[in-house]
Amino acid sequence: MIRPYLQYLLPLALLTVAHNSVAQGKAEFGLGRVVSEAEIAAWDIDVMPDGRGLPPGSGTVAEGAEVYAQSCEQCHGAGGVGGHSGSLVGRLEGDQFPFANDPGIKKTIGNYWPYTTTIFDYIRRAMPADAPGSLSNGEVYGLVAWLLYRNEIVSSDTTLSADNLAEIRMPARDRFVPDDRRGGAVVR
Amino acid sequence: MAGKDVDSTEVLKAGSAAPSIKRRELVAGLVGLSGAAVAGSALSASTAPQRISLDPTRAPGASTSALGNRAGGEQPKRIPLGIISLTPLQDLHGTITPADLHFERHHAGIPAIEAAQHELLIHGMVERTLKFSLADLKRFPSVTRTCFLECSGNLFTNAPEQTTPQMLCGLTSQSEWTGVALSTLLREVGVRPGAKWLLAEGSDAAVMTRSIPIEKARDDALVVYAQNGEAIRPEQGYPLRLLLPGWEGNTSIKWLRRIEVADQSFMTREETSKYTDPLPDGTARQFSVVMDARSVITTPTYPQHIEKGWQEIRGLAWSGRGRITQVDVSIDAGRSWQPAVLQGPVLPKAHTRFTQPWHWDGQEAEIQSRAIDETGYVQPTAKQLLAVRGPGSVPYHLNPITAWRVAPSGEMFYRGDAWE
Numbered sequence: 001m002i003r004p005y006l007q008y009l010l011p012l013a014l015l016t017v018a019h020n021s022v023a024q025g026k027a028e029f030g031l032g033r034v035v036s037e038a039e040i041a042a043w044d045i046d047v048m049p050d051g052r053g054l055p056p057g058s059g060t061v062a063e064g065a066e067v068y069a070q071s072c073e074q075c076h077g078a079g080g081v082g083g084h085s086g087s088l089v090g091r092l093e094g095d096q097f098p099f100a101n102d103p104g105i106k107k108t109i110g111n112y113w114p115y116t117t118t119i120f121d122y123i124r125r126a127m128p129a130d131a132p133g134s135l136s137n138g139e140v141y142g143l144v145a146w147l148l149y150r151n152e153i154v155s156s157d158t159t160l161s162a163d164n165l166a167e168i169r170m171p172a173r174d175r176f177v178p179d180d181r182r183g184g185a186v187v188r
Numbered sequence: 189m190a191g192k193d194v195d196s197t198e199v200l201k202a203g204s205a206a207p208s209i210k211r212r213e214l215v216a217g218l219v220g221l222s223g224a225a226v227a228g229s230a231l232s233a234s235t236a237p238q239r240i241s242l243d244p245t246r247a248p249g250a251s252t253s254a255l256g257n258r259a260g261g262e263q264p265k266r267i268p269l270g271i272i273s274l275t276p277l278q279d280l281h282g283t284i285t286p287a288d289l290h291f292e293r294h295h296a297g298i299p300a301i302e303a304a305q306h307e308l309l310i311h312g313m314v315e316r317t318l319k320f321s322l323a324d325l326k327r328f329p330s331v332t333r334t335c336f337l338e339c340s341g342n343l344f345t346n347a348p349e350q351t352t353p354q355m356l357c358g359l360t361s362q363s364e365w366t367g368v369a370l371s372t373l374l375r376e377v378g379v380r381p382g383a384k385w386l387l388a389e390g391s392d393a394a395v396m397t398r399s400i401p402i403e404k405a406r407d408d409a410l411v412v413y414a415q416n417g418e419a420i421r422p423e424q425g426y427p428l429r430l431l432l433p434g435w436e437g438n439t440s441i442k443w444l445r446r447i448e449v450a451d452q453s454f455m456t457r458e459e460t461s462k463y464t465d466p467l468p469d470g471t472a473r474q475f476s477v478v479m480d481a482r483s484v485i486t487t488p489t490y491p492q493h494i495e496k497g498w499q500e501i502r503g504l505a506w507s508g509r510g511r512i513t514q515v516d517v518s519i520d521a522g523r524s525w526q527p528a529v530l531q532g533p534v535l536p537k538a539h540t541r542f543t544q545p546w547h548w549d550g551q552e553a554e555i556q557s558r559a560i561d562e563t564g565y566v567q568p569t570a571k572q573l574l575a576v577r578g579p580g581s582v583p584y585h586l587n588p589i590t591a592w593r594v595a596p597s598g599e600m601f602y603r604g605d606a607w608e
Contacts, residue, residue, distance in 0.1 A: 026378075027316060027376050027377075027378070028372075028375055028376055029327070029328060029376060031318075031320065031324040031325075031327055031328065031376065032310075032316075032318030032319060032320040032324050032376065032377075033318065033319050033320075033321075033324075034316075034317070034318065035309060035311070035317050035318065035319045039309075039319070040309065040311050040317065043309055043389075043445065043446050044311070044446075044448065045395070046387055046389070046397065046448065046454055046456075048450070048452065048454055048455070049452070049453075049454070049455045050452075096470070097466065097470040097471070097472070098470070098580075099466035099472070099580045099581070100466040100467050100468045100577060100578030100579075100580045100581045101468055101578045101579070101580055102579075102580050103579055103580040103582060103608075104580075105580070107461065109461075112460075112461060112472075113460055113461055114455065114460050115455050115460065117455065118455050118456065118457050118460050118461070121397075121454075121456065121457070122456070122457040122461075125394070125395040125397070126295075126296065126393070126394045126395060126457075129296065129393075132296065132393050132394070132395070133395075172472075175470065175471055175472050176460070176464065176471070176472050176473075176474040177467075177471045177472070177473060177474065178473075178474065178475060179473050179474065179475050179476040179477070179478070180473070181473075181476065181478065181480065182563070183480070183481075183507075183509045183510075183561065183563025183564070183565040184563050184564050184565055185564055185565070185566070187568040187572045187573065187576055188576055
């Protein structure tokens with residue numbers, strides 16, 4: 001039974017090597033099923049810091065204010081301050097970053113979040129907590145616009161969409177550094 | 189508990205209001221009513237009346253069953269506090285946490301998932317975008333590994349004296365996990381050149397996401413479907429979770445449904461707004477994912493009462509960077525230290541049991557433990573941590589040496605450090 005296949009072995013081996021160098025090899029086990037673009041799109045809701053993944057649609061500060069009052073205020077407080085699920089609004093004098101020294105200072109979108117895309121991504125996937133995934137893309141754009149406006153990062157006439165959301169620089173953008181703990185004798 | 193010391197005839201007299209009861213056997217409820225302490229523990233075991241034999245050698249025992257139960261008097265419990273529940277460290281022995289006592293942390297509750305419908309999508313910078321069913325995943329070569337899983341927010345800061353190990357730091361547990369190596373799945377889909385990060389996403393209502401560097405994914409990451417020999421529990425991510433040994437628990441995404449391969453990190457909310465550590469120099473440490481070495485004495489601790497004489501100090505030590513190489517124990521509030529016995533095999537990134545004999549002379553004393561791992565890292569004091577991190581760098585990655593005080597009465601108390 002083996003003999004008839006012998007003639008294929010050498011060419012196959014060469015082919016595999018060639019294939020490897022181009023395309024990282026073949027599936028080893030041949031498990032799993034091929035997926036349609038529509039199936040991927042249904043789950044692929046993440047937004048990257050450079051804006052990749054932002055969907056079509058747009059929203060204004062005024063529209064966001066309305067959605068906020070209706071769907072968010074009961075947990076995050078009037079104007080984004082003081083709700084039982086955490087304040088979303090608050091800038092610090094001179095955009096200081098005193099969190100390590102003062103446990104009393106609340107982290108907010110305005111004083112702590114490094115990227116606008118994270119606001120869009122998180123609200124779209126997880127909020128409102130009592131009905132996650134229920135907002136339209138336009139509503140999410142509006143909410144991000146309103147939250148940035150309330151944090152004094154954009155003006156009241158702002159309209160956000162995939163064209164401009166990722167370009168907005170957050171006050172805490174440069175505060176984040178890689179983990180320098182490495183084990184060993186030094187406590188960091 | 190006291191049952192073995194109670195003479196059966198005496199109890200019978202006490203319970204003689206029920207003449208139909210056979211000698212040496214009583215309905216548990218009646219024993220309870222009679223005021224004898226005998227069946228106190230058995231009472232809680234079952235709601236059905238249970239026949240308790242006072243001398244178990246004189247009557248046949250219970251039959252086999254489809255599913256076992258804990259002994260009636262042994263009811264260790266998690267402490268559920270809404271979004272977290274804590275493992276009863278002080279009630280456990282060895283290093284494996286029973287699956288139903290594994291700590292929990294959910295961001296939007298425990299989803300109900302139909303395993304037959306659940307699939308894992310791997311896409312992005314790959315040669316072959318594929319969805320794997322649970323059955324597919326079980327056909328891949330399987331890997332089993334024992335390691336700890338700890339929430340990075342695992343310290344009750346400024347806890348009162350009346351604090352158990354469970355309340356203090358019960359957000360760590362250990363299991364034997366089984367699944368498929370993530371590196372195997374990545375070879376199956378074929379990762380394209382230039383790929384640096386993965387996004388792992390859950391199918392809970394938080395649609396939880398974390399970015400994972402591809403080096404970790406290829407090193408020791410697992411996609412697991414079993415815990416301690418059975419399917420993982422719903423609260424641990426049934427039917428599928430990511431498992432990143434040694435890393436903060438949040439990165440081991442539960443109810444895993446999607447992995448996207450990309451050229452940069454995704455900067456999700458859980459690695460920006462949360463799970464980052466502000467430092468006194470006005471920066472914040474990001475992707476601080478490895479759990480540094482830590483130990484905790486589990487017994488004797490609050491609320492135990494100890495008696496003069498022989499004790500065994502017992503505890504757990506672990507490090508996200510590899511093996512524990514030494515645990516030191518102090519019985520004089522940290523003035524002097526002696527190496528404890530480590531119970532082997534000492535596994536990397538795993539809870540390791542340590543023990544130390546202690547003859548307590550009845551004087552006020554304070555016991556402490558400190559772990560050392562294979563990188564030479566020595567578990568710091570709270571003071572050391574506060575000095576480098578600042579009092580506001582809470583709640584993540586706080587692993588201070590913790591102390592327990594014994595009063596002359598034999599009462600044990602937590603001796604906490606002020607976190608300010």
